[in-house]
Amino acid sequence: MQDLDRLPYDLWHVIFQLVCTDGGRAGCVLAQVSKSFRALSAPTRFHSLALSSVTQVKNLLICFERIRRFDHGSPSLGMAGAGGSTPPFHNLLLSFLPGTCDAPQRTFRKWTDYARDERSLVFQLANDHRTWTAAKTAWNRDFVLHVSRLLQLAAPTLRVLTVLQCPEIRLPLVRYCLPALRELTLLGDDRMFLRVEGPGALVPGQNDPSDFELYSVPAGPPDEPPLPALTHLHVVFTGLKLHPWEKTLPQWAAIAPAVTHLRISQGNARVAPVLGEMLGVVPAVTPTEDADADADSEAVIHAPRPPLEPEPEPEPLCFNMSGARKSNAAQDPERRELERIRDECSSLDGAPRLTILRSRTYMPGYWESRLRWEWRERMLGGGGCWTEDEADEDVWKYSTEYATSATQVNAG
Secondary structure, eight states: HHHHHHHHHHHHHHHHHHHSSSHHHHHHHHHHHHHHHHHHHHTTTEEEEEEEEHHHHHHHHHHHHHHHHHTTHHHHHHHHHHSSSSSOOEEEEEOOOOTTSSSSOOOOOOGGGGGGSSHHHHHHHHHHHHHHHHHHHHHHHHHHHHHHHHHHTTTTTTOOEEOOBBBOOOOOOOOOOOOOOEEEEEESTTTTOOOOOOOOOOOTOOGGGGGTTTTTOOOSOSSSOOTOOOEEEEEESSOOOOOOOOHGGHHHHOOOTTOOOOESSOOTTHHHHHHHHHHHHHOOOOOOOOSSSTOOOOEEEEEEOOOOSSOSSOOOHHHHHHHHSOOOGGGGGHHHHHHHHHHHHHHHOOOOEEEEEOOOOTTTHHHEEEEEEEEHHHHOOOTTOOOSGGGOHHHHHHHHHHHHHHHHHHHH
Protein backbone atom coordinates (compact mmCIF):
# COMPACT_ATOMS: atom_id res chain seq x y z
CA MET A 1 0.00 0.00 0.00
CA GLN A 2 2.94 2.31 0.67
CA ASP A 3 4.09 1.83 -2.92
CA LEU A 4 0.63 2.81 -4.15
CA ASP A 5 0.80 6.01 -2.12
CA ARG A 6 3.96 6.98 -4.00
CA LEU A 7 2.35 6.89 -7.44
CA PRO A 8 1.92 10.38 -8.91
CA TYR A 9 -1.58 11.73 -9.46
CA ASP A 10 -1.14 11.84 -13.25
CA LEU A 11 -0.61 8.08 -13.32
CA TRP A 12 -3.66 7.48 -11.13
CA HIS A 13 -5.66 9.72 -13.45
CA VAL A 14 -4.73 7.58 -16.47
CA ILE A 15 -5.58 4.38 -14.58
CA PHE A 16 -8.98 5.73 -13.55
CA GLN A 17 -9.70 6.81 -17.13
CA LEU A 18 -9.05 3.29 -18.41
CA VAL A 19 -11.13 1.73 -15.64
CA CYS A 20 -14.20 3.98 -15.81
CA THR A 21 -15.46 2.77 -19.19
CA ASP A 22 -18.21 0.39 -18.08
CA GLY A 23 -21.12 2.80 -17.67
CA GLY A 24 -20.59 3.76 -14.03
CA ARG A 25 -20.04 0.51 -12.11
CA ALA A 26 -16.30 1.02 -11.71
CA GLY A 27 -16.87 4.59 -10.56
CA CYS A 28 -19.20 3.39 -7.80
CA VAL A 29 -16.58 0.88 -6.63
CA LEU A 30 -13.81 3.51 -6.60
CA ALA A 31 -15.96 5.84 -4.51
CA GLN A 32 -16.29 3.12 -1.84
CA VAL A 33 -12.61 2.13 -1.60
CA SER A 34 -11.42 5.01 0.57
CA LYS A 35 -11.69 8.76 0.97
CA SER A 36 -8.45 9.29 -0.94
CA PHE A 37 -9.58 7.10 -3.85
CA ARG A 38 -12.92 8.88 -3.86
CA ALA A 39 -11.20 12.26 -4.12
CA LEU A 40 -8.60 11.17 -6.68
CA SER A 41 -11.15 9.47 -8.95
CA ALA A 42 -13.68 12.32 -8.82
CA PRO A 43 -12.70 13.84 -12.22
CA THR A 44 -12.98 10.44 -13.98
CA ARG A 45 -15.52 8.51 -11.90
CA PHE A 46 -18.36 9.62 -14.19
CA HIS A 47 -16.32 9.36 -17.39
CA SER A 48 -18.98 7.00 -18.82
CA LEU A 49 -22.58 6.56 -17.70
CA ALA A 50 -25.18 4.03 -18.87
CA LEU A 51 -28.75 4.72 -17.70
CA SER A 52 -31.85 2.70 -18.53
CA SER A 53 -34.72 4.33 -16.63
CA VAL A 54 -35.99 7.64 -15.31
CA THR A 55 -35.46 6.31 -11.78
CA GLN A 56 -31.75 5.88 -12.49
CA VAL A 57 -31.60 9.42 -13.88
CA LYS A 58 -33.26 10.72 -10.69
CA ASN A 59 -30.79 8.82 -8.50
CA LEU A 60 -27.87 10.21 -10.48
CA LEU A 61 -29.15 13.76 -10.06
CA ILE A 62 -29.49 13.15 -6.32
CA CYS A 63 -25.90 11.90 -6.31
CA PHE A 64 -24.74 15.07 -8.05
CA GLU A 65 -26.64 17.20 -5.55
CA ARG A 66 -24.97 15.43 -2.64
CA ILE A 67 -21.57 15.90 -4.24
CA ARG A 68 -22.32 19.59 -4.67
CA ARG A 69 -23.35 19.95 -1.02
CA PHE A 70 -20.78 17.82 0.79
CA ASP A 71 -17.76 18.02 -1.53
CA HIS A 72 -18.03 21.71 -2.36
CA GLY A 73 -14.57 23.19 -2.41
CA SER A 74 -12.81 19.88 -2.96
CA PRO A 75 -9.69 20.50 -5.09
CA SER A 76 -10.34 17.40 -7.19
CA LEU A 77 -13.86 18.54 -8.01
CA GLY A 78 -12.79 22.11 -8.52
CA MET A 79 -10.86 21.12 -11.61
CA ALA A 80 -13.42 18.56 -12.73
CA GLY A 81 -15.68 20.61 -14.89
CA ALA A 82 -17.08 23.96 -15.81
CA GLY A 83 -19.70 23.67 -13.10
CA GLY A 84 -17.03 23.40 -10.41
CA SER A 85 -19.00 21.00 -8.20
CA THR A 86 -20.45 18.74 -10.91
CA PRO A 87 -18.19 15.84 -11.93
CA PRO A 88 -17.68 15.76 -15.70
CA PHE A 89 -18.85 12.88 -17.85
CA HIS A 90 -17.93 12.45 -21.49
CA ASN A 91 -19.81 9.34 -22.68
CA LEU A 92 -23.53 8.84 -22.01
CA LEU A 93 -25.72 5.88 -22.99
CA LEU A 94 -29.49 6.27 -22.51
CA SER A 95 -31.34 3.00 -23.05
CA PHE A 96 -35.12 3.09 -22.73
CA LEU A 97 -36.07 -0.43 -23.75
CA PRO A 98 -38.60 -2.95 -22.39
CA GLY A 99 -37.26 -5.03 -19.55
CA THR A 100 -35.09 -2.34 -18.00
CA CYS A 101 -37.06 0.89 -18.50
CA ASP A 102 -39.60 1.93 -15.86
CA ALA A 103 -42.06 3.39 -18.38
CA PRO A 104 -45.61 2.01 -17.97
CA GLN A 105 -46.32 -0.66 -20.56
CA ARG A 106 -49.57 -1.34 -22.33
CA THR A 107 -51.03 -4.41 -20.67
CA PHE A 108 -53.70 -6.76 -21.91
CA ARG A 109 -55.92 -8.96 -19.81
CA LYS A 110 -56.31 -12.67 -20.26
CA TRP A 111 -58.85 -13.44 -22.91
CA THR A 112 -61.06 -15.02 -20.27
CA ASP A 113 -61.17 -11.72 -18.36
CA TYR A 114 -62.71 -9.76 -21.22
CA ALA A 115 -66.47 -9.28 -21.42
CA ARG A 116 -68.44 -11.30 -23.92
CA ASP A 117 -70.74 -8.51 -25.13
CA GLU A 118 -69.40 -5.74 -27.33
CA ARG A 119 -70.47 -2.81 -25.15
CA SER A 120 -68.76 -4.12 -22.02
CA LEU A 121 -65.67 -5.06 -24.02
CA VAL A 122 -65.33 -1.54 -25.41
CA PHE A 123 -65.78 -0.16 -21.90
CA GLN A 124 -62.98 -2.39 -20.57
CA LEU A 125 -60.60 -1.46 -23.38
CA ALA A 126 -61.33 2.26 -22.91
CA ASN A 127 -60.68 2.03 -19.17
CA ASP A 128 -57.41 0.16 -19.72
CA HIS A 129 -56.26 2.75 -22.25
CA ARG A 130 -57.25 5.63 -19.96
CA THR A 131 -55.30 4.12 -17.08
CA TRP A 132 -52.21 3.61 -19.24
CA THR A 133 -52.45 7.14 -20.70
CA ALA A 134 -52.53 8.72 -17.23
CA ALA A 135 -49.52 6.70 -16.08
CA LYS A 136 -47.54 7.37 -19.26
CA THR A 137 -48.32 11.10 -19.10
CA ALA A 138 -46.90 11.25 -15.56
CA TRP A 139 -43.83 9.30 -16.71
CA ASN A 140 -43.37 11.67 -19.66
CA ARG A 141 -43.40 14.69 -17.37
CA ASP A 142 -40.77 13.11 -15.13
CA PHE A 143 -38.73 12.22 -18.21
CA VAL A 144 -38.77 15.79 -19.53
CA LEU A 145 -37.89 17.24 -16.12
CA HIS A 146 -35.06 14.92 -15.15
CA VAL A 147 -33.50 14.09 -18.54
CA SER A 148 -33.47 17.79 -19.47
CA ARG A 149 -31.69 18.51 -16.19
CA LEU A 150 -29.22 15.69 -16.82
CA LEU A 151 -28.37 17.03 -20.27
CA GLN A 152 -27.98 20.51 -18.80
CA LEU A 153 -25.41 19.23 -16.30
CA ALA A 154 -23.69 17.19 -19.01
CA ALA A 155 -23.52 20.03 -21.53
CA PRO A 156 -20.03 21.41 -20.72
CA THR A 157 -18.20 18.08 -21.09
CA LEU A 158 -20.41 15.52 -22.89
CA ARG A 159 -18.70 14.22 -26.05
CA VAL A 160 -20.57 11.03 -27.04
CA LEU A 161 -24.30 10.29 -26.65
CA THR A 162 -26.19 7.13 -27.63
CA VAL A 163 -29.99 6.90 -27.27
CA LEU A 164 -31.64 3.48 -27.59
CA GLN A 165 -35.42 3.40 -27.89
CA CYS A 166 -38.20 1.30 -29.35
CA PRO A 167 -41.72 1.83 -30.75
CA GLU A 168 -43.28 0.46 -27.55
CA ILE A 169 -41.76 3.27 -25.44
CA ARG A 170 -42.02 6.59 -27.23
CA LEU A 171 -39.96 9.39 -25.73
CA PRO A 172 -41.09 13.00 -25.28
CA LEU A 173 -39.25 16.05 -26.55
CA VAL A 174 -36.66 17.41 -24.10
CA ARG A 175 -34.72 20.62 -23.64
CA TYR A 176 -31.11 20.32 -24.68
CA CYS A 177 -28.08 22.34 -25.72
CA LEU A 178 -24.88 20.33 -25.94
CA PRO A 179 -22.09 22.56 -27.26
CA ALA A 180 -19.35 19.96 -26.70
CA LEU A 181 -21.14 16.91 -28.19
CA ARG A 182 -19.16 15.34 -31.03
CA GLU A 183 -20.96 12.04 -31.73
CA LEU A 184 -24.65 11.07 -31.55
CA THR A 185 -26.26 7.67 -32.21
CA LEU A 186 -30.03 7.23 -32.42
CA LEU A 187 -31.84 3.90 -32.56
CA GLY A 188 -35.29 4.00 -34.10
CA ASP A 189 -36.33 7.63 -33.64
CA ASP A 190 -35.18 11.22 -33.17
CA ARG A 191 -38.37 12.43 -31.46
CA MET A 192 -36.45 13.22 -28.28
CA PHE A 193 -34.63 16.02 -30.14
CA LEU A 194 -37.02 17.45 -32.73
CA ARG A 195 -40.57 17.58 -34.04
CA VAL A 196 -41.88 18.77 -37.37
CA GLU A 197 -45.15 20.43 -38.24
CA GLY A 198 -48.13 18.22 -38.92
CA PRO A 199 -50.11 15.63 -36.97
CA GLY A 200 -47.80 12.71 -37.75
CA ALA A 201 -48.64 9.07 -38.32
CA LEU A 202 -51.16 7.27 -36.15
CA VAL A 203 -49.84 3.78 -35.44
CA PRO A 204 -52.25 1.48 -33.54
CA GLY A 205 -50.75 0.25 -30.29
CA GLN A 206 -47.78 2.64 -30.49
CA ASN A 207 -49.08 6.19 -30.25
CA ASP A 208 -48.27 8.09 -27.10
CA PRO A 209 -49.50 11.18 -25.21
CA SER A 210 -46.19 12.87 -26.06
CA ASP A 211 -47.15 12.74 -29.75
CA PHE A 212 -49.35 15.78 -29.14
CA GLU A 213 -48.32 17.12 -25.72
CA LEU A 214 -44.89 18.79 -25.53
CA TYR A 215 -44.93 19.49 -21.77
CA SER A 216 -43.91 23.16 -22.18
CA VAL A 217 -40.88 22.27 -24.32
CA PRO A 218 -40.64 24.61 -27.35
CA ALA A 219 -40.91 22.70 -30.62
CA GLY A 220 -39.98 25.53 -32.97
CA PRO A 221 -36.58 25.90 -34.63
CA PRO A 222 -33.95 27.19 -32.19
CA ASP A 223 -32.28 30.56 -32.64
CA GLU A 224 -28.85 28.93 -32.35
CA PRO A 225 -27.89 25.34 -33.26
CA PRO A 226 -28.18 23.23 -30.07
CA LEU A 227 -25.47 20.83 -31.33
CA PRO A 228 -22.92 23.17 -32.92
CA ALA A 229 -19.92 20.82 -32.56
CA LEU A 230 -21.59 17.55 -33.61
CA THR A 231 -19.59 15.88 -36.39
CA HIS A 232 -20.75 12.22 -36.36
CA LEU A 233 -24.44 11.26 -36.58
CA HIS A 234 -25.60 7.63 -36.83
CA VAL A 235 -29.30 6.82 -37.18
CA VAL A 236 -30.79 3.32 -37.34
CA PHE A 237 -34.20 2.90 -38.93
CA THR A 238 -36.40 0.36 -37.15
CA GLY A 239 -39.87 0.94 -38.58
CA LEU A 240 -42.70 3.45 -38.43
CA LYS A 241 -42.34 6.63 -36.38
CA LEU A 242 -44.47 9.69 -35.66
CA HIS A 243 -42.77 11.75 -38.38
CA PRO A 244 -40.93 9.71 -41.03
CA TRP A 245 -37.20 10.05 -41.45
CA GLU A 246 -37.57 11.71 -44.85
CA LYS A 247 -39.16 14.66 -43.00
CA THR A 248 -36.97 14.81 -39.90
CA LEU A 249 -33.55 13.95 -41.34
CA PRO A 250 -33.21 17.20 -43.35
CA GLN A 251 -34.03 19.17 -40.17
CA TRP A 252 -30.74 18.04 -38.65
CA ALA A 253 -28.90 20.48 -40.91
CA ALA A 254 -30.16 23.30 -38.66
CA ILE A 255 -29.66 21.40 -35.40
CA ALA A 256 -26.11 20.21 -36.18
CA PRO A 257 -24.63 22.29 -39.03
CA ALA A 258 -21.09 20.97 -38.49
CA VAL A 259 -21.85 17.29 -39.22
CA THR A 260 -19.13 15.69 -41.31
CA HIS A 261 -20.12 12.01 -41.03
CA LEU A 262 -23.66 10.68 -41.41
CA ARG A 263 -24.48 6.99 -41.29
CA ILE A 264 -27.94 5.59 -42.05
CA SER A 265 -28.49 1.95 -41.14
CA GLN A 266 -31.52 -0.04 -42.31
CA GLY A 267 -32.68 2.87 -44.46
CA ASN A 268 -35.95 2.46 -46.33
CA ALA A 269 -36.80 3.00 -49.99
CA ARG A 270 -37.23 6.76 -49.55
CA VAL A 271 -33.70 7.40 -48.31
CA ALA A 272 -32.20 7.74 -51.80
CA PRO A 273 -34.42 10.71 -52.83
CA VAL A 274 -33.75 12.41 -49.48
CA LEU A 275 -29.99 11.99 -49.84
CA GLY A 276 -30.17 13.14 -53.44
CA GLU A 277 -31.98 16.30 -52.38
CA MET A 278 -29.53 16.94 -49.54
CA LEU A 279 -26.58 16.51 -51.90
CA GLY A 280 -28.10 18.44 -54.79
CA VAL A 281 -28.46 15.39 -57.06
CA VAL A 282 -31.70 15.13 -59.03
CA PRO A 283 -33.26 11.71 -58.29
CA ALA A 284 -33.82 9.43 -61.25
CA VAL A 285 -36.12 7.05 -59.37
CA THR A 286 -38.99 8.12 -57.11
CA PRO A 287 -40.56 5.49 -54.82
CA THR A 288 -44.13 4.69 -55.77
CA GLU A 289 -47.02 4.27 -53.37
CA ASP A 290 -46.79 0.48 -53.54
CA ALA A 291 -43.00 0.44 -53.13
CA ASP A 292 -41.66 -1.41 -50.14
CA ALA A 293 -41.14 1.45 -47.68
CA ASP A 294 -39.37 -0.88 -45.28
CA ALA A 295 -36.84 -2.18 -47.79
CA ASP A 296 -33.64 -1.66 -45.85
CA SER A 297 -30.31 -0.34 -47.01
CA GLU A 298 -27.33 1.38 -45.43
CA ALA A 299 -24.98 4.12 -46.67
CA VAL A 300 -22.09 6.32 -45.49
CA ILE A 301 -21.59 9.79 -47.03
CA HIS A 302 -18.56 12.06 -46.85
CA ALA A 303 -19.03 15.70 -47.90
CA PRO A 304 -17.00 18.87 -47.39
CA ARG A 305 -18.04 20.99 -44.43
CA PRO A 306 -18.01 24.77 -45.07
CA PRO A 307 -15.24 26.05 -42.75
CA LEU A 308 -15.77 29.06 -40.52
CA GLU A 309 -12.31 30.25 -41.50
CA PRO A 310 -9.88 29.19 -44.25
CA GLU A 311 -8.38 25.76 -43.72
CA PRO A 312 -5.81 23.84 -45.77
CA GLU A 313 -8.05 20.80 -46.36
CA PRO A 314 -11.69 20.79 -45.26
CA GLU A 315 -12.80 17.65 -43.44
CA PRO A 316 -15.02 15.43 -45.65
CA LEU A 317 -18.61 14.57 -44.77
CA CYS A 318 -19.30 10.85 -44.75
CA PHE A 319 -22.62 9.22 -45.65
CA ASN A 320 -22.83 5.49 -44.91
CA MET A 321 -25.78 3.42 -46.13
CA SER A 322 -26.56 -0.26 -45.46
CA GLY A 323 -29.58 -2.53 -45.24
CA ALA A 324 -31.23 -5.05 -42.95
CA ARG A 325 -32.01 -7.66 -45.57
CA LYS A 326 -30.00 -9.49 -48.18
CA SER A 327 -30.69 -8.34 -51.73
CA ASN A 328 -29.34 -8.65 -55.23
CA ALA A 329 -27.79 -5.33 -56.24
CA ALA A 330 -28.80 -5.86 -59.87
CA GLN A 331 -32.46 -6.26 -58.86
CA ASP A 332 -32.59 -3.57 -56.16
CA PRO A 333 -33.76 -0.19 -57.58
CA GLU A 334 -32.98 1.64 -54.32
CA ARG A 335 -29.38 0.43 -54.38
CA ARG A 336 -29.03 1.36 -58.05
CA GLU A 337 -30.25 4.87 -57.24
CA LEU A 338 -27.75 5.17 -54.40
CA GLU A 339 -24.99 3.99 -56.72
CA ARG A 340 -26.03 6.64 -59.26
CA ILE A 341 -25.85 9.35 -56.58
CA ARG A 342 -22.46 8.01 -55.48
CA ASP A 343 -21.12 8.09 -59.03
CA GLU A 344 -22.31 11.65 -59.60
CA CYS A 345 -20.72 12.80 -56.35
CA SER A 346 -17.45 11.03 -57.11
CA SER A 347 -17.21 12.78 -60.48
CA LEU A 348 -17.10 16.22 -58.84
CA ASP A 349 -14.10 17.69 -57.06
CA GLY A 350 -14.77 18.34 -53.38
CA ALA A 351 -18.20 16.69 -53.53
CA PRO A 352 -19.55 14.47 -50.75
CA ARG A 353 -18.41 10.86 -50.67
CA LEU A 354 -21.02 8.10 -50.45
CA THR A 355 -20.16 4.57 -49.33
CA ILE A 356 -22.75 1.82 -49.85
CA LEU A 357 -22.42 -1.29 -47.71
CA ARG A 358 -23.96 -4.60 -48.66
CA SER A 359 -27.38 -5.44 -47.25
CA ARG A 360 -27.58 -7.90 -44.39
CA THR A 361 -30.15 -9.85 -42.42
CA TYR A 362 -30.20 -8.88 -38.74
CA MET A 363 -31.55 -10.89 -35.84
CA PRO A 364 -34.03 -9.26 -33.40
CA GLY A 365 -32.17 -7.32 -30.74
CA TYR A 366 -29.04 -7.10 -32.88
CA TRP A 367 -28.83 -3.31 -33.06
CA GLU A 368 -29.51 -2.81 -29.36
CA SER A 369 -26.52 -5.01 -28.52
CA ARG A 370 -24.28 -3.73 -31.27
CA LEU A 371 -24.79 -0.05 -30.47
CA ARG A 372 -23.86 -0.72 -26.86
CA TRP A 373 -20.71 -2.43 -28.10
CA GLU A 374 -19.90 0.44 -30.47
CA TRP A 375 -20.46 2.99 -27.70
CA ARG A 376 -17.74 1.36 -25.63
CA GLU A 377 -15.56 0.69 -28.67
CA ARG A 378 -15.50 4.40 -29.53
CA MET A 379 -14.81 5.24 -25.89
CA LEU A 380 -11.71 3.04 -25.99
CA GLY A 381 -10.47 4.64 -29.21
CA GLY A 382 -11.86 2.15 -31.74
CA GLY A 383 -13.46 2.99 -35.06
CA GLY A 384 -16.92 1.71 -34.20
CA CYS A 385 -19.27 2.01 -37.17
CA TRP A 386 -17.19 4.67 -38.92
CA THR A 387 -15.04 2.31 -40.99
CA GLU A 388 -15.39 3.08 -44.67
CA ASP A 389 -14.04 -0.15 -46.15
CA GLU A 390 -16.46 -3.07 -46.40
CA ALA A 391 -13.64 -5.40 -45.41
CA ASP A 392 -13.22 -3.42 -42.17
CA GLU A 393 -16.95 -3.22 -41.41
CA ASP A 394 -17.32 -4.24 -37.77
CA VAL A 395 -20.65 -5.99 -38.13
CA TRP A 396 -19.18 -9.43 -38.85
CA LYS A 397 -16.36 -9.06 -36.35
CA TYR A 398 -18.88 -7.87 -33.78
CA SER A 399 -21.22 -10.79 -34.45
CA THR A 400 -18.39 -13.31 -33.95
CA GLU A 401 -17.06 -11.67 -30.79
CA TYR A 402 -20.53 -11.22 -29.32
CA ALA A 403 -21.45 -14.87 -29.93
CA THR A 404 -18.14 -16.02 -28.43
CA SER A 405 -18.53 -13.89 -25.30
CA ALA A 406 -22.13 -15.03 -24.85
CA THR A 407 -21.02 -18.66 -25.11
CA GLN A 408 -18.29 -18.08 -22.53
CA VAL A 409 -20.73 -16.44 -20.13
CA ASN A 410 -23.25 -19.25 -20.49
CA ALA A 411 -20.53 -21.87 -20.07
CA GLY A 412 -19.22 -20.15 -16.94
